[in-house]
Amino acid sequence: MNVLVAGGAGYIGSHTVKRLKEAGHAPVIYDNLSRGHQQVVEILKVPAVFSDLNDRTKLTQTLRDHKIDCVMHFAAYAYVGESVEKPLMYYWNNVATTIAVLQCMQEVGVSRFVFSSTCATYGDPERVPITEDEPKRPVSPYGRSKLMVEQILADQIIANKNFSFAALRYFNASGCALDGTIGEDHDPETHLIPVTIQVAMGLRPALQLFGTDYPTPDGTNVRDYIHVEDLADAHILAMEKLKPDEPIYLNLGTGRGFSNREIIATVEKVTGKKVAVEEGPRRAGDAVALYADPSKARQVLGWEAKHKDPETIIRSAWNWFSKHPKGYKG
Ligand SMILES: NC(=O)c1ccc[n+]([C@@H]2O[C@H](COP(=O)([O-])OP(=O)(O)OC[C@H]3O[C@@H](n4cnc5c(N)ncnc54)[C@H](O)[C@@H]3O)[C@@H](O)[C@H]2O)c1
Incomplete structure (x- = not known):
């Protein structure tokens, strides 16, 4: 088409x-x-x-x-x-x-x-x-x-x-294209995975973690990364x-939720670098946990996410960010 x-x-x-x-x-x-x-x-x-x-x-x-x-x-x-x-x-x-x-x-x-x-x-x-x-x-x-x-x-x-x-x-x-050809470049960047990678790369001083007392297993927000x-x-x-x-x-979505701390730990594992974190209070408007029930998409489209683990997603992002520290500008 x-x-x-x-x-x-x-x-x-x-x-x-x-x-x-x-x-x-x-x-x-x-x-x-x-x-x-x-x-x-x-x-x-x-x-x-x-x-x-x-x-x-x-x-x-x-x-x-x-x-x-x-x-x-x-x-x-x-x-x-x-x-x-x-x-x-x-x-x-x-x-x-x-x-x-x-x-x-x-x-x-x-x-x-x-x-x-x-x-x-x-x-x-x-x-x-x-x-x-x-x-x-x-x-x-x-x-x-x-x-x-x-x-x-x-x-x-x-x-x-x-x-x-x-x-x-x-x-x-x-994440970014698995073949490394194209990637993610928002300005300003606010999404957790790219921001955490930028901290790991030394492009930002620290990651601001908004809220560590949520009713989730480790106290931080849970999201579905697709x-x-x-x-x-x-x-x-x-x-x-x-x-x-x-x-x-x-x-x-993938149907699985991962906490902010799990994402930070996975970025540290993938990049081999420590991520500096500044813990702060909750931010207004942030939902505790958001993850999808993806069964309707499976029924209607025969579709299901292939990459359900944050490590594959973060590896694809790291592959691109490590080669493009200034995004598409370089
Ligand atoms: N990124 C996410 O996690 C996410 C989650 C849920 C929904 N969405 C939705 O997905 C869509 C794409 O998100 P994204 O992260 O790729 O955003 P993005 O900002 O990278 O892409 C949006 C594009 O639209 C263009 N654009 C905006 N207004 C325009 C206009 N009036 N005329 C012509 N071009 C215009 C921008 O230049 C930009 O290239 C958005 O509608 C967003 O609301 C994104």
Whole structure:
């Protein structure tokens, strides 16, 4: 299929472009480079349009020129803390921009849509592992922006008989391409694995550990780390399963939770370096434990994460970070 990858110069989008190409599809990157990297596009060697998704003329022209069959929509802002400080920026880029994309698709007659949603739509859930039926009570503008898009998609599939979509709720995307060609480069970096690796590399003085008194075996938060290539593969399978009248909502995780301390210990093992840790109080809005029940994804897509152990994930990240201490800049 011809696939427009909106946000394809970013972390998860670029890994999905790579897997789409390897699976014989024809991805086209569309990205305004606000938080993505031109260098990754050069490595991936696929057609790319560097423009904002709100440029409707450019977007409809791109959908037509490349005879796009499906849009995978990764483009968004994705920092919880920033969303609390700048809610309008988040609702604009994550909700209003998505409406613009859906309108352009409708104008051109593109009917398949795969959406990057998040476990943040569940907020701080009462039960783990989290099933798709768990109540959605997001606790940040970021999480709410993603839930709003899911609601818009639910209305659009009722109103438009050709439209089909999958809303994929990711847990913690992590790791880098296993062949070492592309990686993770967020600025600022806030995700636990890359930050811990940067501390191990001496690029940061210490890791801030927010809360050591949680009701978990070692007192620190528990999260579900899903390798970015496993995530990418789930997108391709979801795209191939899309049907009008059949909305797909899936959790994408491994089903296993690992604590912050377990991740730090694994980074120390993989890198062979000590990680300096500064323990501090809990941070507002952090859920105690978040991990997926991935059984619905297994049923619907026949998909299951291949890399369930943090060591493989962290090795793939270390492989890339150790060669690119300045990210794509070097
Ligand atoms: N990283 C995670 O662990 C995680 C977890 C759950 C959900 N998600 C979601 O997955 C998606 C991708 O996350 P990521 O970590 O790859 O983020 P990222 O910031 O690396 O990638 C997003 C890309 O979208 C582009 N973009 C943003 N707004 C745009 C616009 N208006 N027009 C054109 N391009 C635009 C950016 O330049 C960037 O390249 C996001 O929607 C995020 O909310 C990520």
